[in-house]
Amino acid sequence: xxxxxxxxxxxxxxxxxxxxxxxxxxxxxxxxxxxxxxxxxxxxxxxxxxxxxxxxxxxxxxxxxxxxxxxxxxxxxxxxxxxxxxxxxxxxxxxxxxxxxxxxxxxxxxxxxxxxxxxxxxxxxxxxxxxxxxxxxxxxxxxxxxxxxxxxxxxxxxxxxxxxxxxxxxxxxxxxxxxxxxxxxxxxxxxxxxxxxxxxxxxxxxxxxxxxxxxxxxxxxxxxxxxxxxxxxxxxxxxxxxxxxx
Numbered sequence: 001x002x003x004x005x006x007x008x009x010x011x012x013x014x015x016x017x018x019x020x021x022x023x024x025x026x027x028x029x030x031x032x033x034x035x036x037x038x039x040x041x042x043x044x045x046x047x048x049x050x051x052x053x054x055x056x057x058x059x060x061x062x063x064x065x066x067x068x069x070x071x072x073x074x075x076x077x078x079x080x081x082x083x084x085x086x087x088x089x090x091x092x093x094x095x096x097x098x099x100x101x102x103x104x105x106x107x108x109x110x111x112x113x114x115x116x117x118x119x120x121x122x123x124x125x126x127x128x129x130x131x132x133x134x135x136x137x138x139x140x141x142x143x144x145x146x147x148x149x150x151x152x153x154x155x156x157x158x159x160x161x162x163x164x165x166x167x168x169x170x171x172x173x174x175x176x177x178x179x180x181x182x183x184x185x186x187x188x189x190x191x192x193x194x195x196x197x198x199x200x201x202x203x204x205x206x207x208x209x210x211x212x213x214x215x216x217x218x219x220x221x222x223x224x225x226x227x228x229x230x231x232x233x234x235x236x237x238x239x240x241x242x243x244x245x246x
Contacts, residue, residue, distance in 0.1 A: 032144035035158050040143065042181030044135045046213065050183070051134075053212045058086045059242045065235035076101055080109050086244075092117065130168050132160040133183060140169065154179040165191035172201075182206070182213065197224035209242040216240075 060083045067076040078100040084091045093116075098109035132141045140162055147157035155177050162169035172188035183206055190200030200222070207216035221234035 032146045032159070035143050035145040035156070036178075037138075039176075039178055039181060040133070040138055043133045043176060043183060044137070046182050047131065047133045048135060050206070050213050050215075053214060053244070055090065056086050056088055056244050057084070057091070057211055057214055057242055058244070059084055059214070059239045061237060061239045063235065063237045065233055068232040068234060078105065078109075082113070128168070129170065130162070130166075132162075132170060133174070140164070146173070149175075155184065162191050167192045167194055182208070193224070197222075199223060211242045211244045214239065214242050 061081075063078075063080045063082070065078045065080075066074045069075040078098065080095060080098040082093055082095045084093050086092070093113045095106060095110045095113050098104070098106045130137055130140055132143070141160045142163060144159045145156050146159045149155040149157075155175055157173055157175050159173045161171040165171075167190065169191045170188040171191055172186065174186040175184045176182065177184055185203065185205050187203045188201065190197075193200045202218060202220040204215055205217040206213055209216075216239055218237045219235070220237075221232075223230070223232040225231045
């Protein structure tokens with residue numbers, strides 16, 4: 001199940017699988033050039049702010065997860081409504097309602113949320129993903145500016161790939177606003193998926209909210225498993241009504 005706190009797109013990518021057809025996303029594009037190092041430094045400040053607010057934000061959310069059969073058709077759909085309350089340091093998820101194919105599975109989803117919270121409490125720093133725009137990550141990645149939005153010239157697309165790929169690094173692309181150094185959208189895939197996972201890809205959209213920069217929407221498409229237990233999932237998570245906790 002997908003973790004749904006305000007920084008879910010970061011840590012969940014290392015544990016769940018998502019596919020969005022990013023073939024070649026980390027390859028160098030003809031005519032591409034490295035972005036301004038000053039821009040990367042400013043983007044790391046934006047990344048820090050996102051992570052700081054992730055611990056303080058309270059918000060409402062909805063998650064829709066579909067199970068895909070071997071023919072590519074939807075075989076099951078689970079929709080969950082929830083809200084996250086932060087005490088100023090740690091977000092706590094409260095599942096309000098969860099329905100799978102017409103059946104109420106709220107109790108099951110509440111138990112999943114409880115287990116995830118216990119797991120997060122024992123999370124080790126060494127298990128953290130190495131995000132391409134996080135402070136100190138520039139030495140771990142190579143970057144290329146690959147596109148400019150003609151309608152908004154201050155918005156550019158940056159491709160990134162790890163120098164030493166691992167299960168904690170990512171490759172992909174992000175659209176950023178160079179004027180105020182904000183990450184607008186990102187599409188990433190895990191460089192080396194863990195055992196039993198076929199792929200780990202996702203997209204994330206960020207927004208400027210009254211509380212500050214925050215995750216607004218994430219889509220994912222995931223596959224993995226063993227032989228006849230192989231599974232394929234896809235879905236969407238949306239957030240709204242952000243506010244800062246104590």
